[in-house]
Amino acid sequence: MAGGGERWIVSAKRVLGDFRLFRATELTSLGPHGKEGRFVVLDPPDWAVVIPVIERNGSRRILAVRQFRHGIGEALTEFPGGVVEPGEDPAVAAERELLEETGYKAGRIIHLGTCSPNPAFMSNAYHVFAALDSVLVAEQSLDEHEIVDVEEYSEDELLAGMGQPPWTHALMMTAAWYYRRWLESGLKR
């Protein structure tokens, strides 16, 4: 019997549409059960997100950005992040997005984990970083349609509120999962 872990073989690919940030492609693939299926796949660029940790008076505080999200038509609060440019090191993308969105320059960037935002129909990777010892060095430097408010939370407050409004972006919970695991591993100390 065919197993869930067995590979499918792609026999055809057809671009359905190009939407600036990604193309939609239809794969025709032969499964381990001997049948062909058709699957729509998107190919966005990789994404990087960064949890900026600031130490103030001995307690950890975390920078966040608030912005309107056009998919749901509402504003949410998130960690800084964005697209990894072609050929760019994901850690560099994380530092760059932090600087552009908040004006903070990372002292140290730590890779917390990498995963797939939605492997069922998206091919890209999602890289999660923490930025330590960041310092405010510049004004925000945003794209024409980026309007981003910078906010600051205590780490406890942020972790307690993660998953409830305004922290309901699923991938922020993913990032928080990696961050919490890293905190618990004691690597920070």
Next chain:
Amino acid sequence: MAGGGERWIVSAKRVLGDFRLFRATELTSLGPHGKEGRFVVLDPPDWAVVIPVIERNGSRRILAVRQFRHGIGEALTEFPGGVVEPGEDPAVAAERELLEETGYKAGRIIHLGTCSPNPAFMSNAYHVFAALDSVLVAEQSLDEHEIVDVEEYSEDELLAGMGQPPWTHALMMTAAWYYRRWLESGLKR
């Protein structure tokens, strides 16, 4: 100055393509900075996922499903889940997907949280449930191209491995975040 939390007003919508599971639509929206921008939005149906908890000899074990994911061209391990049908209660969708993918019938379904899988460009919601006191009652009942292996993990093993292969589906970490918060809240006891 325009704020990140301020609303944009949609002035035009144009369907770019229809891909069975979702359409791609271009929004033209007027921002709080007084300029119009164009944004591509996908409208997948809502998704529901369920963490099936089985008590065996006094310790908690969790059912998982292993399946090939066409977006990344690899097999991953995940919690059971799928699409919420039009008009369907998300809790019912979670129970249904659990039964179809594993043959287990949930004794009790608990809503752990709801969030947005990707609010930047997807309009849908992601509902996370736990299933308690589930009992094996049937064979799997899968769609033509679903090939799903059922696996079982100890809760400790699963939470320790979450975020590393084969647990690298970002939305499974989102689900685990809600589950862990629920465990820690002591609601279970």
